[in-house]
Amino acid sequence: MWVEGYLQGLAVLVGVAYFAVSAGADAGNSRMAQCIREDVARWANQRGVLIMGDFNGHLQALDGFQDTNGELLLALARTLALDVLNLRPECEGQYTWSARNSRSCIYYVLATPALARRLTHMNIDEKGEFSIGSDHNRIKLSFSRSFWRTIVKEHRNAAERHLPQLEYAAVAKHSSRTFNRRNHQHMINLCLN
Numbered sequence: 001m002w003v004e005g006y007l008q009g010l011a012v013l014v015g016v017a018y019f020a021v022s023a024g025a026d027a028g029n030s031r032m033a034q035c036i037r038e039d040v041a042r043w044a045n046q047r048g049v050l051i052m053g054d055f056n057g058h059l060q061a062l063d064g065f066q067d068t069n070g071e072l073l074l075a076l077a078r079t080l081a082l083d084v085l086n087l088r089p090e091c092e093g094q095y096t097w098s099a100r101n102s103r104s105c106i107y108y109v110l111a112t113p114a115l116a117r118r119l120t121h122m123n124i125d126e127k128g129e130f131s132i133g134s135d136h137n138r139i140k141l142s143f144s145r146s147f148w149r150t151i152v153k154e155h156r157n158a159a160e161r162h163l164p165q166l167e168y169a170a171v172a173k174h175s176s177r178t179f180n181r182r183n184h185q186h187m188i189n190l191c192l193n
Contacts, residue, residue: 001016002014007050008118008143008144009145012050012115013044014049015050017036017052018032018056019032019072033072036080037076037079044112048114048115049082050109050112053107054136055070055108056106058105061087062087063105080112083110083111085109086105086109088119093126094126095126096139099135109139118143119141120143121140123140124139125137
């Protein structure tokens with residue numbers, strides 16, 4: 001299913017996808033991926049592309065292993081030059097499915113780089129606070145109107161020491177000697193003038 005419209009002033013094509021997980025589903029999933037590629041080639045035309053869905057796939061980076069659907073998902077992302085938003089630092093949360101004391105990531109969001117740059121926050125509701133009784137966790141996306149935004153990065157505290165303790169003593173001793181010599185010479189110069 002595809003919807004076209006505007007997201008924060010950017011023309012977008014939004015698709016919803018599903019990859020089956022049953023035995024023998026690989027051929028059908030490959031056909032689905034090919035259909036998505038053809039649809040994007042036909043309809044994207046200067047639009048940002050956002051594809052969301054239950055890909056029933058696992059990626060090494062998120063679940064510790066990769067399966068056929070995960071490989072198909074990554075191949076689709078590579079072919080269409082899409083970012084996997086679940087892997088970006090703006091993504092909070094990891095597990096999109098949880099039931100019977102198990103959890104994993106099987107829902108993914110893919111986006112063109114222009115749209116991905118506007119992503120300010122992606123929240124996966126792992127705690128089920130906004131669940132309607134499903135074993136699938138809600139994904140909320142937030143975008144900025146402009147991709148020119150300040151990204152807050154963690155920096156070390158400016159007051160922290162970054163030299164070994166013994167080095168500070170040596171620096172202090174050297175500075176003290178240098179200051180005293182300069183100060184002493186300055187006082188002599190003042191007296192002579």
